[in-house]
Amino acid sequence: MMETKNYKTTFLKKGVIILLAVSALTACKKKDDNTPEPDQKARLAILVSSPGAGELLFYNNGKKTATTNALNFNTVINYFAVEPGTGEFGFSKKDSEIIFAKVNYDLKAATHHSLIFTGKFPESEVILVEDDRSAPATDKAKIRFANLSPDAPALDLYMQGKTDPGLSNKAFKAVSGFVNVDPAANPKFEIKTAGGTTVLATLENFKIEKGKIYTIWVRGLIDAGDGPKLGIEAMTN
Incomplete structure (x- = not known):
């Protein structure tokens, strides 16, 4: 007796397998589509340290930015x-739209920068x-160290x-790289002229915590x- 194959049933089975495979791929794609995108923004901090400048307004590409209010020393x-x-x-200046100090930028995604407004007014300038x-x-x-005193x-x-070579001999507008330090509950910071012994200023009661990053200026x-x-002064980055 001749054997008869049910081609319709075989075709349907193959169709079901293909449909399941497509559904699985679609589900994977949907899952991938729901994965949060990496943060592509850059991050900016602002530090104002310009004696005599008064209240300031901040601009990005010529547009006054609502992110910040008037900025003081x-x-x-x-x-x-x-x-x-x-x-x-x-x-x-707060009462003017004339931008008198500026700096060009080229920011990459997911980077952090500090914008420093310094210099004795009206010779103020901007460092990024x-x-x-x-x-x-x-x-x-x-920690890192910045000398933002115009006449120092x-x-x-x-x-x-103690001093670290990476935090020494910084002229006005110089910003050191970060160096590793031991945490301290109540450290005392001192500023001296490069290679000198006279203490010009001190900072106490600023806790240095493990795992954190600071700027001292x-x-x-x-x-x-x-x-x-x-x-x-000191800030946490």
Whole structure:
């Protein structure tokens, strides 16, 4: 007796297998489509340390930015999101739309930068520094040092009586790289002229915690007159 194959049944079985495979691929695709995209924004922090500048407004590509209100001497704005790409950051007086200090930028996605407004007004200027946000060494913190005093000589930063070559001999507008340091509950920071012994300013009661990253800077003037006197400030990056 001749054997008869049911080609219709075989075809249907194959069709079901193909349909299941397509459904599986579609499900995978949907799952992949629902995966959050990596954050493509850049991040910007602002530090204002320009004696005599008064209140300022911040601009990005010529547009006044609502991210910040009027900025005063020694103002710190923590990281906020900005679009990567090229452009210009600038500052004007609060009651003016004339941008009198600016800097060009080329920001990559997922990077961090600090925008520093410094110099004694009206010779104020803007510095843009990329921030290394990599983790400190095991059981350490990281600090860096910036000399933002327009009339100060090159300076050394001491932490608890110690100095690090990476934090020494920083002239005005110089920003060091980050160095690893031991955490400390109540460290004492001192500023001295490069290679000197006279303490020009101190900072105490600023806790250095394991795993965190900090910027220490000198602000104000040696010859202050009625302006802000030389001092040390600190912020967490």
